[in-house]
Amino acid sequence: MKGRDNLDLVVMADLHYVGRAERICPIPERNAHLGKELLRRALRRLELSSPPDALVLIGDLVDDGEAPGAEEDLEALREELEGLSFPVIVVPGNHDGDPDRLLRTFGDRPGVHEVKGYLLLTFVDRYDPQDRAERSRDGLKLVRDVASSHPGVPIVALQHNPIYPPIESTYPYNLTNSREVMRTYSESGVVLSVSGHLHRGHELTYAGGVGYVVCPALCEEPFRFLRITLRGREVSLREESLKLPSEPPLVDVHVHTHYAYCASTVTAPGATERAEKFGLSGIVLTEHAGQLYVSPEEYWSGRFIEEPHLLRRYRDEGRDRMRAYRKEMEELRSSFVKLGLEVECDRYGNLSLLEEDAEGWDLLVGAVHKLPQAHSRDEERGFMHVTESLLRNGVGVLAHPFRFFRREGTEVPRHLFRPMARLLADYGVAAELNFHTNEPDPEFFGTCLEEGVKVALASDAHDLYEVGDFAPHLEFLRRLGLEGDDLKDVLFCP
Numbered sequence: 001m002k003g004r005d006n007l008d009l010v011v012m013a014d015l016h017y018v019g020r021a022e023r024i025c026p027i028p029e030r031n032a033h034l035g036k037e038l039l040r041r042a043l044r045r046l047e048l049s050s051p052p053d054a055l056v057l058i059g060d061l062v063d064d065g066e067a068p069g070a071e072e073d074l075e076a077l078r079e080e081l082e083g084l085s086f087p088v089i090v091v092p093g094n095h096d097g098d099p100d101r102l103l104r105t106f107g108d109r110p111g112v113h114e115v116k117g118y119l120l121l122t123f124v125d126r127y128d129p130q131d132r133a134e135r136s137r138d139g140l141k142l143v144r145d146v147a148s149s150h151p152g153v154p155i156v157a158l159q160h161n162p163i164y165p166p167i168e169s170t171y172p173y174n175l176t177n178s179r180e181v182m183r184t185y186s187e188s189g190v191v192l193s194v195s196g197h198l199h200r201g202h203e204l205t206y207a208g209g210v211g212y213v214v215c216p217a218l219c220e221e222p223f224r225f226l227r228i229t230l231r232g233r234e235v236s237l238r239e240e241s242l243k244l245p246s247e248p249p250l251v252d253v254h255v256h257t258h259y260a261y262c263a264s265t266v267t268a269p270g271a272t273e274r275a276e277k278f279g280l281s282g283i284v285l286t287e288h289a290g291q292l293y294v295s296p297e298e299y300w301s302g303r304f305i306e307e308p309h310l311l312r313r314y315r316d317e318g319r320d321r322m323r324a325y326r327k328e329m330e331e332l333r334s335s336f337v338k339l340g341l342e343v344e345c346d347r348y349g350n351l352s353l354l355e356e357d358a359e360g361w362d363l364l365v366g367a368v369h370k371l372p373q374a375h376s377r378d379e380e381r382g383f384m385h386v387t388e389s390l391l392r393n394g395v396g397v398l399a400h401p402f403r404f405f406r407r408e409g410t411e412v413p414r415h416l417f418r419p420m421a422r423l424l425a426d427y428g429v430a431a432e433l434n435f436h437t438n439e440p441d442p443e444f445f446g447t448c449l450e451e452g453v454k455v456a457l458a459s460d461a462h463d464l465y466e467v468g469d470f471a472p473h474l475e476f477l478r479r480l481g482l483e484g485d486d487l488k489d490v491l492f493c494p
Helices: 032-048 070-080 099-105 137-149 178-188 268-277 289-293 296-300 309-316 322-330 379-392 403-408 414-427 442-450 471-479 484-490
Strands: 006-012 054-057 088-090 111-115 118-122 155-158 190-195 202-207 210-214 224-231 234-241 251-255 282-288 337-343 363-366 430-434 455-458
Touching: 006 032, 032 070, 032 471, 070 099, 088 118, 111 137, 118 137, 137 155, 137 178, 178 190, 178 210, 190 224, 251 268, 251 363, 251 430, 268 282, 282 289, 282 322, 282 363, 289 296, 289 309, 289 322, 289 337, 322 337, 363 379, 379 403, 379 414, 414 430, 414 442, 430 442, 430 471, 442 455, 442 471, 471 484
Parallel strands: 006 054, 054 088, 118 155, 155 190, 190 210, 251 282, 251 455, 282 337, 337 363, 430 455
Antiparallel strands: 006 224, 111 118, 202 210, 224 234
């Protein structure tokens, strides 16, 4: 095994998804309606961190594979996997219905999968009407045959039901012939056996020279999955949770609503549910002020910036949505849900906000999406001028600093990092850390920290799966040396 490359696996189990299927999950703790979203959140985390060599979905992808519409739910999950840079291996579970249909949907098959010189074996264990599962003679023979034909090659066994340790329960978790399976694994030199099915999971345990681990259910809080690393016969793993740590308290200061022209799946009630479920201490519903006044055409063209009288005209004609937005969001307002606006500056340096609408918000988030024509010839000077206008007008957070230049396809002016940080410090405005179609620069945020500028965590959510997804934010800050009390000291809280 000397010199063998590492194999990095991600394992997710038990999504129990119910979307289009005619099925009501009888166990609310399973969060069956979130199954597809949980998969998307987990995949996004992998894409923003370090992609694995392979992803294993280890059964019970849907809650009832026999229900009408379950096939559509499986197809919806498969679509979430399109375009990944790593292969996906699928193992059928007892809730998935016809295992051949499941594997066909995901373009997979049982048996041997070779990844980076390791052999991953998947099994279709058959269930009786009482959900008792047994490994077939052919399944046991496969392990022995692969071991004898590939001496010295590390083997990983993947199945839905746990093999070891024995689980005391009236419900049948372990394979009925688990002892025979264990003996076969041990005699064949299997390195690791990975299962799902037991929703609480079980830590890595060794027996007969084989490591056994049970992946916890992704569908139940705190929404966990496993990252497993093998180097030859050496196994290490860590458990990741989609739910945020309780300390320090984390607030998402920039969450859009169904009022946004650019919204996808996000709604204010849905965002509130996600914020609570994924461990936030609060959110700020922060809608584009300009979009609440004018039409999509006049917003996206930037006409409302050049002709700010349009805001008043829309109000006088009863065509704006600002009052409707405020009224609807007020019904959700609480100590947990704050209410705000994402504001821009017009050509005169004033906020895109009518005077009578300026008061009563918990937070104004300032953003530079487009420069007024008068400032467009010199982008850098114009950008700094418009930004200072926002700060001078009382915003509490500057949204996605410097994203403007990336959107314009121009190089980010790094020489402006220090002047911008000092400007934020002078006005007491926080810099927003935001990964929504954005790549925050660690040099800029390091400079902000040197200047005493607070950092505001923001999803800038336009989709529900983005709300409170702060794993990349926390890792970004960790790389800047911020954890624990140090992190709490620099985070902005509205």
